[in-house]
Amino acid sequence: MTGQESPLFAANWKMFKGPRATEAFVESFVSRYRPREDRRIAFFPPSISLEAFVRASADRPDLEVGIQDVHQEVEGAHTGAVSASMAVEAGAKWALAGHSERRREFGDDDAIVAVKTARALEAGLRPIVCIGETLEEREAGLLQPVLERQVREVLAAVPAPGLTWAYEPVWAIGTGLTASPADAEEAHGIVRSAIGAAAGPVFADAAVVLYGGSVKPGNIGELMAASGVNGVLVGGASLDPESFAAICGVALPAG
Numbered sequence: 001m002t003g004q005e006s007p008l009f010a011a012n013w014k015m016f017k018g019p020r021a022t023e024a025f026v027e028s029f030v031s032r033y034r035p036r037e038d039r040r041i042a043f044f045p046p047s048i049s050l051e052a053f054v055r056a057s058a059d060r061p062d063l064e065v066g067i068q069d070v071h072q073e074v075e076g077a078h079t080g081a082v083s084a085s086m087a088v089e090a091g092a093k094w095a096l097a098g099h100s101e102r103r104r105e106f107g108d109d110d111a112i113v114a115v116k117t118a119r120a121l122e123a124g125l126r127p128i129v130c131i132g133e134t135l136e137e138r139e140a141g142l143l144q145p146v147l148e149r150q151v152r153e154v155l156a157a158v159p160a161p162g163l164t165w166a167y168e169p170v171w172a173i174g175t176g177l178t179a180s181p182a183d184a185e186e187a188h189g190i191v192r193s194a195i196g197a198a199a200g201p202v203f204a205d206a207a208v209v210l211y212g213g214s215v216k217p218g219n220i221g222e223l224m225a226a227s228g229v230n231g232v233l234v235g236g237a238s239l240d241p242e243s244f245a246a247i248c249g250v251a252l253p254a255g
């Protein structure tokens with residue numbers, strides 16, 4: 001497994017769980033998942049539930065927290081938006097950037113994703129840059145050029161080593177369709193090569209590349225065994241404490 005940090009298991013709750021449901025989740029999850037040295041866990045609740053998560057998990061520093069999106073400006077008249085520094089103040093350590101739902105519903109294009117990545121880094125957050133092809137792009141044979149473009153646009157604007165990436169094929173998100181381990185290996189190879197081509201081998205070696213898209217207890221083992229997969233970003237199956245604890249507790253491949 002490349003990527004120099006221990007594998008990351010990230011939970012993207014999307015628009016689920018307000019503060020009370022967040023507290024209930026944490027109470028249940030901590031009884032099912034004990035801290036482990038060989039993996040990292042991060043939760044991305046809705047921003048309104050960030051502080052509830054931090055409070056409820058105060059005695060579990062192994063459970064980190066992040067924000068699902070930050071605005072591309074530092075502050076200003078942007079009703080409904082949240083800045084990176086506000087997320088830090090609420091306890092966030094991580095930030096997603098460019099999730100496919102943000103790209104589709106809110107028009108976050110590669111240039112905006114790059115700026116959001118920069119804002120997150122400047123505020124002291126660790127960004128996870130989400131990339132991935134649509135079904136149409138895949139069927140048109142565009143997997144490689146799409147991933148290369150998404151990687152290049154971010155690294156051209158934000159030449160930071162050690163970024164975390166999440167390869168999430170759009171057709172596998174929330175659909176129950178999962179990329180096969182072979183698909184994931186191919187795409188992760190493309191992502192790592194694209195990072196190398198855009199920024200050099202040191203960046204490619206240091207990059208952490210997660211897989212996301214219908215990850216479940218039943219497929220986590222084979223996905224984590226796929227070459228180049230340094231962790232997962234989990235949506236639906238992270239909403240239930242039992243299923244996310246099963247995912248986080250998977251036996252990791254040796255080496």
Ligand code: PGA
Nearest residue numbers: 173174213214234235236
């Ligand atoms: P899913 O979502 O696990 O529900 O497919 C993954 C994601 O969107 O990050």
